[in-house]
Amino acid sequence: MQLGILYGISVGTGDPELITVKGLRILQAADIVTFPQGINNKPGVAQKIISQWLQPQQTTVPLYFPYVRDQNILESAWQKAAAIVWQYLQQGNNVAFACEGDVSFYSTFTYLAATLTKLHPEVVIETVPGVCSPTAAASELQMPLTVSNERLIILPAIYTVAELETALDLAEVVVLLKVSSVYKQVWQILQKRGLLESSWVVEKATCSDRKIYHNLQYHPHLQLSYFSLLLIRVLKTAL
Ligand SMILES: C[S@@+](CC[C@H](N)C(=O)[O-])C[C@H]1O[C@@H](n2cnc3c(N)ncnc32)[C@H](O)[C@@H]1O
Known part of the structure; x- marks a missing residue:
């Protein structure tokens, strides 16, 4: 029997219409649809x-991660x-994995694809790109993420103070992911640098319950x- 194909499909950051035409076509044609299992018996984000x-x-x-x-x-x-997905692929089923945001962006x-490839080098995997959270957030803010020759640094998580300071020295635009647990420390650094007015928090971008916080000097304590x-925005570029 011919092996099925595993597709990693970017489904966007919340608004269901942000999936691409190609992603939707492959998603709807797949025999099996997987996604990260939600927590506390609730549906996961990609599933929703x-x-x-x-x-x-x-x-x-649902797959447990x-x-x-x-x-x-x-x-x-x-x-x-990987063992669950492989079972379906071996039976000739095509499997679509729905990924929140973009599939190649954190x-x-x-990890699933790498584990499968290691265990079963013959596996066939394809990915479909999509909308990731920094571009979704820029759209919510009605501003370009970057223009002209601006440098962009994205810090994925658990950045040290030194890392953040370096990023602020180097780039005109800095995006901090997974900011909820370190917001207070980040706020203090932004205050020290006079950057609170040119910083924004976007929570659940493109979801129906999304929130935007402008002018962070009024938001020293956010439960995100x-x-x-x-x-x-470290330097204000004339747009
Ligand atoms: C593991 S990364 C996943 C990124 C995702 N694959 C993407 O393309 O954006 C998780 C982090 O991405 C950011 N993120 C993902 N979706 C978001 C959304 N809808 N609104 C704001 N931030 C989001 C948050 O900083 C979150 O902690």
Whole structure:
């Protein structure tokens, strides 16, 4: 039997219409649709985004990816997920993995794909690009992410003060992902540098319950969800 194909599909950051035409076509044609399992028995973010696009005959398979840093726990989860996906591929089913945002931008899919390739080098994997959170946030803010020769630095997480200071020295635009747990420390650095007025927080960009915080000097304490990012314009470029 011919092996099925595993597709990593970018489904965008919240608004279901942000999936590409190609992503939607492949998603709806897949026999099996997988996505990261939600927490506390709630649907996951990618699952919610694609729910309106799913077809009655499709089988949905949530995959468990724990939110931990322990490498052993993570690898064991990737292997279990890979084994589940492989079972379907071996039976000739095409499997679509729905990825929040863009599939190549800090995505769990990368680990799943790497684990599968290591275990089964014959596996066929294709990805479909899409909208990632920095571009979605810029759109929510009604501003370009970058213009002209501006340099952009994206810090993915757990940045040290020194890392952030270096980024602010080097780039005109700095985007901080996973900012919720370090917001207070970041706020202090931005205050010291006089950058609070040219910084924005976008929470749940393109979702129906998205929030935007302008002028952060009035927001020293924000309780943010995991799906939040902070965008800093270090130099004001004339637009
Ligand atoms: C593991 S990364 C995943 C990035 C995702 N693949 C993408 O393309 O944006 C998770 C971080 O991305 C950012 N993020 C993802 N979706 C977001 C959204 N809708 N609004 C704001 N930030 C978001 C947050 O900073 C979050 O902590």
